[in-house]
Amino acid sequence: MKQLLILSGKGGTGKTTIAAAFIRFSQAKAYADCDVDAPNLHLITEHKHAPERKDYYGLPKAEIDKDKCVECGLCRLSCRFEAISDINGYCVNPFACEGCAVCEAVCPAGAITLIPAVAGELALYSGDDSIFSTACLKMGSGTSGKLVSEVKKQLFDAVRQDIERTVIDGSPGIGCPVIASMSGVDMVLIVAEPSLSGMSDMERIIKTAEIFRTKTAVCINKYDSNPEISEKIEEYCKSKNIPFAGRIPFDHQAVKAVNRGVTIADIDCPSGRAAREVYESVAGIMLRCC
């Protein structure tokens, strides 16, 4: 089964809009949303039934038993994450706690224990013809690489033998969640935005993708919002030997489609047509080298 991952570095470049269109074009029967911080793909993909939901447990969090606490303050002194406050007795801030268990180890009164903590929720939509895996990180949770891995695992566990392709909507940034989403992927498509910020972020994400030595291609979304920078991006790709998969124009109809809960592949519009060409280009690259 071939996995295509869509990343961008910068947020708001159109990953999800493009990923949804690609799912249509490729008729992918299995897809996932790895942007667990701010998942959006479920908003424009159809699902007949409610999903199976599962709690995701992150690192355990420390809890102080007030009855046993002798208020020596050792926990607060030893905590490197400033997670323990001493206002109204000693108390752990679950948002700052990283579950390292140092406080539990140093507490002379045995008043601290580490308790499993729900850090998010996984959802699996399995219809007759498609499987969609997604998750949402609980607000304030730590870097979500593991949850991303769980989203992928959930998808692969549910996938039947005959499924050929999957499309994975990635997350912005270059940190752990992005790295976790890259694992085992056959190809990464980077959606670039033609702005200086967009170019800067694109370069950082390309550097991150090099860690995995996965095949990478770049496409430009909303290219006509700055044709000059669009050209610079194309030149950059050429100079680095990165396949350039095409360009998609800015299109008000794309926003309207998304607001109606459909993809740009479902209506006849300039961005949809251009996205199809980018898709064909990407499919061609994948055929040749993966």
Place this chain on the structure above:
Amino acid sequence: MQNNSVKIAVLSGKGGTGKTLVSVNLASVAEKSAYIDCDVEEPNGHLFFKPQNVCEDEITIRLPALDNELCSGCRKCVDFCRFNALAFIKKRPFLFEEVCHSCGGCVLLCPEKALGEREKTVGYIKRGLSSKVKVSTGIMNTGEASGIPIIKKLLSGADSEKGAPVFIDCPPGSSCVVMESIKDVDYCILVAEPTVFGVHNLNMVYKLVSLFKKPCGVIVNKYFEEDNPAEEYCREKNIQVLCRLPFDNELGLINSQARIAAREKDKYKELFTSLLEAVMEEVQHETAANPQR
């Protein structure tokens, strides 16, 4: 409210909505201000400000360092580590740096005091000046797991002058790095896109901001029709809409070139000046009503 610099965070659940556009331009129209870029994975503000007289500080975290002679091979450190950053091979602990959370536990617990600490660079902070704006940028090195140590340093060094507002350009989303960025602010500006994606994520970040009991207001960016999901959401939740920035090709183009619109054209200077006034009025009002510090 204390009579010193007001701290205003600019955030959005979703990336690409206009956080940097708003924070950079607001900082530019104020008489004096500070701009802090907490989006350490993909910092962009410095591209707009092109600050001068930049000084750089490395940000380090502490990693355990083994003194081989003192180590008795008891394995307590390896067994303690919750993050599996230590492996026990040939009777010695071996550290995997990028997995280490720098909690100090292994160092504390070693019965032979065989573990000391050494510094590892995870990123850096650049501080400079752009006209009347003090610009601070945090940059995380690629491959590092967490930007929190950098954000902590960025914000602790944020001493601004009396009366000069501090604008904090936050990372997208609502994860722990966002929480770290808004911890001590006086007011939050939520930038929202009038799309279903935008509102879905606005909801997440609004919950975060509410949890921290921060007063907030919304800016609807790339506004093109009155009837849009973002306005509807604000009505429902009774959130103040501070301003609607219309979808504007020219503004988009200037922004894409990393130019500061308020410094280039009078119409944008006026736009952001009145936005700044509206924001400051809200901030004074909110913080007077709820003095926290």
Place this chain on the structure above:
Amino acid sequence: MKIAIPVDEKNPDSSVCPSFGRTPYFAVYDTDDEKTVFFDNEAASAQGGAGIKAAQLIADMDVDVLLSPRCGENAAEVLNKAEVRIYKTAAGTARFNIGEFKAGRLTMLSDYHAGLHGHAE
């Protein structure tokens, strides 16, 4: 000699698990008595550093050879230092792969994928 292999189920005809760090079980085959024992992989539920922990488990079991479809950099480092040799599995069950290894038809695993940086919470 002890040979370990990540498996999806606790039986010798189980499929090989594609992931080393988060495989649910390990099968360990002893060439001396030709018996196979199965172990739960405690690393599977680790928040981060699963590969490291799984490699530690293998090293602690005095395993000589690991058969695996892939292996992360961090896990490989632990295994290399512990002098556990790593071979790449072929398509097929655990039993089949052990047979292939004994016949000398498996090659050593040489390309490790980059560590997933613990992706801890």
